[in-house]
Amino acid sequence: MTGNNQKWLDDNTFHHGEFWDILKLVEEKEKKGLKISLCIPTLNEEKTIGKEVLILRSELMERYPLIDEFAVIDSGSTDKTLEVASNFGADVYLASDILPEVGNKRGKGENLWKAIHQLKGDIICYVDADISNIHPRFVYGLVAPLIRREEVHYVKAFYDRPLNYSSGLRSSGGGRVTEILIRPLFSLFYPELTNIVQPLSGEYAARREVLENIPFPIGYGVETSHLLDLYDTFGLEAFAQTDLDRRVHRNQTTNALGKMSFGILQTFFNRLHAQGKIDKLPDLETFYRRFEVEDGVYSQIAQEVIEEERPPMIEIQGYLNRNQ
Amino acid sequence: MVMTIETNTKDAALESLLKDMPSLIEGLRENRETYLTDAVLLGEIPSPTFGEEDRVRLALDRFRENGLDDPEIDDLGNASGILPGSEGSSSILVMAHADSVFGSDVRHVLNVGSDYITGPGIADNAIGMAAVVGLPNLLEKLGIHLKDDLLLLINTKSLGVANLEGSRGFLETKQRPIRAGICVEGAEQGRLSYSGLGALRGQINLRLPSNYDWHRFGAAGAISHLTRFVSQVMEIPVPKEPKTKMVFGEMHSGSSFNTSPRSGSLRFEISSEDDEVVHEMETQVNELCEQYSMETGIHVMMEVVAKRKNCGIPFTHPLVKTTRSIMSEAGVTPAVDPSTGDLNSIILAGHPGVTLGLTSAENVREANESIKLEPLYSGMAQMITLLRAIDQGLCES
Numbered sequence: 001m002t003g004n005n006q007k008w009l010d011d012n013t014f015h016h017g018e019f020w021d022i023l024k025l026v027e028e029k030e031k032k033g034l035k036i037s038l039c040i041p042t043l044n045e046e047k048t049i050g051k052e053v054l055i056l057r058s059e060l061m062e063r064y065p066l067i068d069e070f071a072v073i074d075s076g077s078t079d080k081t082l083e084v085a086s087n088f089g090a091d092v093y094l095a096s097d098i099l100p101e102v103g104n105k106r107g108k109g110e111n112l113w114k115a116i117h118q119l120k121g122d123i124i125c126y127v128d129a130d131i132s133n134i135h136p137r138f139v140y141g142l143v144a145p146l147i148r149r150e151e152v153h154y155v156k157a158f159y160d161r162p163l164n165y166s167s168g169l170r171s172s173g174g175g176r177v178t179e180i181l182i183r184p185l186f187s188l189f190y191p192e193l194t195n196i197v198q199p200l201s202g203e204y205a206a207r208r209e210v211l212e213n214i215p216f217p218i219g220y221g222v223e224t225s226h227l228l229d230l231y232d233t234f235g236l237e238a239f240a241q242t243d244l245d246r247r248v249h250r251n252q253t254t255n256a257l258g259k260m261s262f263g264i265l266q267t268f269f270n271r272l273h274a275q276g277k278i279d280k281l282p283d284l285e286t287f288y289r290r291f292e293v294e295d296g297v298y299s300q301i302a303q304e305v306i307e308e309e310r311p312p313m314i315e316i317q318g319y320l321n322r323n324q
Numbered sequence: 325m326v327m328t329i330e331t332n333t334k335d336a337a338l339e340s341l342l343k344d345m346p347s348l349i350e351g352l353r354e355n356r357e358t359y360l361t362d363a364v365l366l367g368e369i370p371s372p373t374f375g376e377e378d379r380v381r382l383a384l385d386r387f388r389e390n391g392l393d394d395p396e397i398d399d400l401g402n403a404s405g406i407l408p409g410s411e412g413s414s415s416i417l418v419m420a421h422a423d424s425v426f427g428s429d430v431r432h433v434l435n436v437g438s439d440y441i442t443g444p445g446i447a448d449n450a451i452g453m454a455a456v457v458g459l460p461n462l463l464e465k466l467g468i469h470l471k472d473d474l475l476l477l478i479n480t481k482s483l484g485v486a487n488l489e490g491s492r493g494f495l496e497t498k499q500r501p502i503r504a505g506i507c508v509e510g511a512e513q514g515r516l517s518y519s520g521l522g523a524l525r526g527q528i529n530l531r532l533p534s535n536y537d538w539h540r541f542g543a544a545g546a547i548s549h550l551t552r553f554v555s556q557v558m559e560i561p562v563p564k565e566p567k568t569k570m571v572f573g574e575m576h577s578g579s580s581f582n583t584s585p586r587s588g589s590l591r592f593e594i595s596s597e598d599d600e601v602v603h604e605m606e607t608q609v610n611e612l613c614e615q616y617s618m619e620t621g622i623h624v625m626m627e628v629v630a631k632r633k634n635c636g637i638p639f640t641h642p643l644v645k646t647t648r649s650i651m652s653e654a655g656v657t658p659a660v661d662p663s664t665g666d667l668n669s670i671i672l673a674g675h676p677g678v679t680l681g682l683t684s685a686e687n688v689r690e691a692n693e694s695i696k697l698e699p700l701y702s703g704m705a706q707m708i709t710l711l712r713a714i715d716q717g718l719c720e721s
Binding site: 048 | 358361368438
């Protein structure tokens with residue numbers, strides 16, 4: 001398996017610098033008749049969304065027409081996210097307005113899932129809204145392997161991940177959940193998936209026919225579930241990954257990462273069971289419990305984290321009607 | 325008689341350009357993505373003086389992408405390219421400096437809001453560079469075609485001790501007939517520079533000798549000596565006429581709470597409308613250094629890091645008059661501001677030139693430097709209208 005791993009790493013791991021000639025990518029895309037949609041899921045991102053929309057639209061729609069559609073799908077921001085995004089020319093949608101008949105759930109995964117219905121592209125590229133050092137490579141680096149290699153269905157980003165503290169950048173410490181939760185779990189149950197350098201990165205691009213056939217957890221587990229479901233169906237060959245160099249983003253507290261890990265674990269155990277890797281799964285608790293101490297008094301905090309899932313979009317009648 | 329007809333024709337041509345300004349402003353607002361994106365991408369690449377390579381490389385890529393002729397980086401690191409005009413008998417130089425006061429260790433992250441961009445160096449001079457880099461695209465989108473060649477320059481080594489080395493070197497080696505030059509600065513809109521101020525930038529280096537006698541009467545560390553010395557320099561009379569200014573810009577010494585430092589330095593600038601005054605003040609500072617050294621046993625030396633002479637074109641020069649008319653049409657009150665920047669290089673090379681500011685800015689040269697977007701569109705329109713006026717021969721005697 002080591003040999004296979006190395007071969008996959010050699011063949012399916014790219015650096016964005018390999019795709020610097022965007023004009024050439026545009027020609028290849030047009031030759032293959034592909035349409036590409038870009039989706040940025042948002043919730044209160046007024047500080048960074050303006051720059052993302054400005055740069056990605058200007059470079060990848062106006063200067064080089066690599067992207068055919070650019071949408072911001074929002075979970076109900078209370079700041080100026082929508083105003084700023086629309087000011088710089090993005091199509092702006094409220095997730096709750098898309099497929100209203102299926103109701104509204106709150107979470108990033110919900111926005112990503114509804115993007116499949118709202119957007120028209122054959123390839124959908126998802127980019128998080130909190131990237132301080134946004135650059136066109138965050139998109140062309142991900143869609144390029146899909147344009148060039150038909151057998152690739154899903155491309156993940158990986159980076160250097162310095163964290164953005166008020167005192168400046170720290171060059172390590174990013175990807176903590178990856179290193180102390182996901183990588184050990186993958187090593188135990190899905191060793192081949194450990195080849196994916198940053199399984200939780202929020203930037204990825206995939207073909208529509210793949211995205212519409214997988215369920216979407218609406219919360220923390222969406223990236224993990226994509227990997228597990230696609231790996232189960234297609235194997236590692238369906239994946240590729242691109243080094244996008246540095247990504248500067250907000251630091252999250254350890255408490256927030258604990259809650260995130262709790263959500264991911266729900267998704268992970270459910271997949272293990274569904275894929276027959278474990279026999280019995282007890283009813284999983286939905287309360288994430290941790291401690292707080294104030295004036296020497298310990299108290300337990302319990303937060304409910306339910307990893308609800310949306311079914312594959314292909315099973316939604318509204319989506320089927322749209323395709324007709 | 326012939327002269328009057330020609331003057332009337334020029335007035336009419338300028339009038340027609342001024343009438344186009346409102347639609348030009350709208351066009352520039354609609355096409356803002358082009359230059360705002362370049363401002364952010366250029367501005368997020370650190371570009372300290374003498375370390376501008378990466379930022380200049382992106383500018384050169386843009387020159388290439390925008391189809392300029394002869395895009396190149398010269399020996400001084402300047403990027404240039406030519407947009408050929410329909411006649412091409414002469415060139416108009418439009419330039420912006422690439423260097424910034426912020427070092428590579430500063431986080432160069434810009435934030436974009438609906439009506440502002442904030443971040444180190446956005447006003448000085450990322451937005452100015454973006455305006456120059458984006459000109460070919462903008463002119464094409466706006467349907468503006470020039471008769472003259474447009475010579476675009478992103479010059480290095482402009483600020484501080486660099487002493488305009490980039491622009492001076494470019495103009496010394498670039499042998500092209502240049503009709504006029506425009507220096508583009510991000511701020512401040514309304515700024516009108518048509519003369520370069522005589523200036524001297526100096527650094528005082530103060531050092532305690534290795535055998536310094538700490539028991540001697542008046543013995544002190546470098547910081548005490550530096551402050552005493554500065555107060556003596558401040559006693560040098562600064563004349564009001566001709567207008568003269570002395571600025572103490574930077575002082576360095578010491579490394580901890582309780583260790584007397586043995587060396588220190590002070591950076592300052594003297595600028596004056598009269599070169600003789602600059603020279604006299606330089607002599608006085610040198611004499612003070614000598615006197616202080618002899619009296620205290622401390623080594624005090626002045627190093628001249630940059631020096632330039634007064635130069636300029638008259639207030640009544642057609643280039644200046646036309647620029648004032650354009651500003652007035654844009655609703656901007658011109659603020660005459662002699663330059664110590666790259667305009668000196670243009671004028672000393674024998675070409676008429678002006679420096680324009682594009683927009684309003686706050687906290688310039690601080691980490692939270694910020695530009696406003698709304699005034700930018702008329703600032704850009706002002707630059708393009710001036711370009712058209714030069715191209716039509718309206719800025720010549």
